[in-house]
Amino acid sequence: MASVKLTDVKKIYQGNVVAVHDFNLDIKDKEFIVFVGPSGCGKSTTLRMIAGLEEISEGTIEIDGVVVNDLQPKDRYISMVFQNYALYPHLTVFENMAFPLRLLRPRMPNAEIYKRVTQAAEVLGITQYLTRKPKALSGGQRQRVAIGRAMVKDCKVFLMDEPLSNLDAKLRNQMRAEIILLRKKIDTTFIYVTHDQTEAMTLGDRIVIMKDGFIMQVGSPTEVFDHPNNLFVAEFIGAPKMNIVKSQLLKEGDKYYVNPFGSKIEVGGAKGKQLLAKNVETQDILLGFRPEHVRLEQNPSASNFKVTLEVNEMMGSELHLHVVAEDGSKLIVRIPTIQLNDKEREEMVYGKELYLSFEGKVMHFFNPETEISLLSNQESPQKSDLKQDVPEE
Ligand SMILES: Nc1ncnc2c1ncn2[C@@H]1O[C@H](COP(=O)(O)OP(=O)(O)O)[C@@H](O)[C@H]1O
């Protein structure tokens, strides 16, 4: 059990590659924190600096109030699970799990090792495999052994670097649920790295969204979904991703309007009040709205704008409609399948004209230059700070 605090932590690799910029984060005891972002954004580097596997170029890392910058990994009381499992092929599952305990000096008694390994195996449901070698296990079982090996030690912080990335989609979903249960059982501080926003949203108490070595936003899953601070977070969190279109934000008296595709839509509810409280003036914006916040209208006059259907992805419980607006903007619209009758479903084919309207209460407004939300209260790296064209996974 421990808190972890990173203050102005920076990592500069040889050749002046800045992998992590001024990383500041306070992780509370027993919190489940997820670092998420595209490949190369500095997640593993940050995790490895906490583990002591990578030197810290600047700043301090504290575990339970003690600066650990110069402590060896073994003296930091952390446990780490890697993406590639890193099991020893010649050892049985039991000995793989016992391995970190056998290294302890003074020696841990065999009876204690036996107790810890069998308990962890019980929790993970791998008791029947303890005498097997790793090659006789499936991917999911191997991953459980790797987690078990990390569990047997007394540790203050549990670190996991993409532990589910090598599993197929179905197993990944199952293991995700198991990690949620595991977390309840071992009740310690977790720092979990992933490039997958669904994993981040479902596992994290708080999510740290990273890009190019910068923290783009920190918040609970609900906060980052409902109130993205910048365009990057808006598009990264949520699937299918948020639609972004050019618009103006118009202030008329006490009311605000947006006008994408020649429409004019009032900004409703709390969003309008927040714009007014910040006294936001009329300006060009990038307007964001999620695929689920658009409605299909039967009656053209009740709609805000017209689009043409290009692709209908039938997902089972919902349809993802890829549509083109009259100005050429491409959008994704998400419609619960249950809202359409059989005939309407059959008609959802290439070229069909659809009439759509917005949910005005859940729009997002971004400055086109800085890409920061007009309603953001947090500091956020600006577009000009970031590298462009970073390849994504
Ligand atoms: N040993 C290293 N030497 C030089 N650059 C590195 C090294 N390890 C990682 N990097 C660079 O640091 C950046 C962050 O890498 P990493 O932390 O592995 O990202 P992530 O885990 O988010 O995919 C990348 O640009 C990567 O190329």
Ligand SMILES: [Mg+2]
């Ligand atoms: Mg990584």
